[in-house]
Amino acid sequence: MIGIDAIDDREGRGRRFLIPAFSGPTREKLALLKKKSTQIWKTFRGNTLGMVGFAILIAFLIMAIFASQIMWILSLIAGWDHAYDPFEEVAEVGSGIPPSSEHWLGTDTRGMDILSRVIHGSRVSLLVGIVATVVSMGLGTAVGLLSGYWGGWKDEVLMRITDVFLVLPWLVLMIVLASVLPGGPTVGKVIFVIGITGWSATARIVRAQVFSVKERAFVERARAIGAGDIHIVGRHVFPNVFPLVFANAVLTIALAILSESTLSFIRLGPLATDVVTWGNMLDDAITAGAMANELYLWILVPGLCIVFVVLGFTFVGYALDEIFNPKLRSR
């Protein structure tokens, strides 16, 4: 994979915000960590795109946490008789009803309020996006650290496995996994499927980073005074690759959210009767013929929600990448 070699090369250079190997008492470490974070936050604040992304994400986070409360406030403002629950049948079942003052975005085939479903749908998107990313980052970091640290034939074996996940089209792999794995279509399964498909790029990046870190003086020094492998990887190598993994993770969340909505849309995600996701709302819409029936808001709003959440994570991810990656910074 020459493409990845190119990335290796890019990541191989020195880094601006390397967190040094800690050795002093805990208090000193914390003070140092605090100083670093303040420094990073200051740089981040200067990045317009990053701050726009951050604002978008805060908005969606509030939407996800306070979904029911937001519906309640809206019901007071609009004078609805109560706050509609996303699974409540509030209108007649059929092919969907156009927007009205009672239901701002209309109701769907099951007679459920679309606005309420859109607002509650943010929960699954964020949850799946973040948890699946934690899974794939964990896997990718573990494989990358071990591979880079071990080197030799073990590295070779791990990298060939990584290659498989790297070249195979992500959606195809997810479709096959989602359809052959046992168990019903649950949120947990979607998280697993996305997590297990998306770790390979991280493994590559971490491995390249480990190769460049492990020859540095402080690692040699640690080894010279008798530090074991686990100690070196955990205390010296990992802290140095972490910032990059973090920037990469934020970009991966964007992809995970896109994957979740796609799986839900092609009915390999959770069922619309159990869990609301923007993806399965759009599947409902296309199945109900919302395109031909001119129920445009039903399609437009969930889709735009996905676009903006993904943009939010992408903006923040690029901003972090610029902070942690001096090569990009100098441009």
Next chain:
Amino acid sequence: MKHGTKILARKIFNSIITLLLVIIINFILFRMMPGDPINFMVPNDPRIPHEYKLELIEKYGLRDPLLEQFFTYFEDVLTLDFGDSFIFTNTPAMDIVIENLKWTLVLTGTSSILMIVIGMTIGIYAAWKRGSSFDTGSLAFSLFFYAMPTFWLAMMLIIVFALHWELFPPDSALTYGETFEFSISSIVDLLRHLVLPATCLTLVSIGAFVLIMRGSLIDVMTEEYITTAKAKGLTDSETLKHHAVPNAMLPMVALIAIDIAYIVGGAFQTEYVFNYPGIGWTTIDAVYKSDWPILQAAFFLIALAVIVANLIADILLVYMDPRVKMG
């Protein structure tokens, strides 16, 4: 050149290993499925005689030791035999997949050419006019479409261009009931059906090309040989054409290789929404109908295609990169 040959040999070796791993994964995955495979082949219908089931078990070797099953399977893979489709009985699954592959190639081929040509042009211009409103605009455009779910963009295109303005047909690859023949009307029909899906796939994938071309060109333009070229008295466009762009092409070729995986993912969604009868549509349809031979055949064929495409890109890169040749 010796160094180059060594790299090539290694790339080819790695590709073969990757392919072997894919074959193993394909085997394991489809044996991980819950339930007895025989129940997938024959519905649990009391009218079907038990003897028929036993016959099938015998025929497919479903009770053989796992290792033996693997070797039988491996032989079948080498002859591209994945058994008959469950739904279209007496038709080999591979035949169906290959039949549909041609539509995917029409769609991805058209889109790839469009996204490379347009993406590179925008990227070069953005890098040249760095910091201008065109540059910012192209960046916003790229990120916006990058963030967009492909299936949703497809729905939007259908609403606007097929249902509202009725400019292009909303689905299928040809008018229903027609088959393709080499006549003007048939080609026009094919192109009319191709416009929206190809636009969709191009738009969602073009962003990466714009961003990488721009980034790579900006990198190259800070190199000393560009300053030298300018100092020699070359005009800006000469410098760009003869020195900057050729050197900025390497990451582009690498990107095309990596992007194949994303283009295939995009093609799956595009085909699904537009009912375009390609391999993606077939695969998703096979999932709905539990037609496992088709799913297995499609998975293998896509993996094979992607691995070969990656290898070709790698070989191209080796030949293009002057550093490799000299070493």
